[in-house]
Amino acid sequence: MAEAIFKHLQKNGGFNVRSAGVFALDGQKISENAKKVLEEKGIHVEHSASKLTEEHIDWATYVFTMTKDHKNILCQFFPKAAEKTFTVSEFVVGKDEEIRDITDPFGSSVEKYRKTREELEQLLQKLISKLETN
Helix, strand or coil: CCHHHHHHCCCCCCCCCCCCECCCCCEEEEHHHHHHHHHHCCCCCCCEEECCHHHHHHCCEEECCCCCCHHHHHHHHCCCHHHHEEEHHHHHCCCCCCCCCCCCCCCCHHHHHHHHHHHHHHHHHHHHHHHHHH
């Protein structure tokens, strides 16, 4: 969902983004609930999962995770990624804001997917703004 929302929010398409997971199963399709809540916002996506590789790490300027645990696991598997890996929240929040994990709705109700979509929209808009000013 994060990749699709990020691409949708970009005004000029100036940033390249790839989604991959440490424990992802290559080729797994997007969940029906994720697809549904994205389409509610006019975001059409035909996505299949891919496992995170060394090539992804080398390609990326930044690596963003949804949770602190994901960040820690990723850095254990790919130590050289540590300096460019952040949770989305820690990268974008102000000094007086709380750094929080993004809820993983996997296997949950449509309503939980909507809540995660809204959370992602807010954080990813801040991320894009911050990247545009760097």
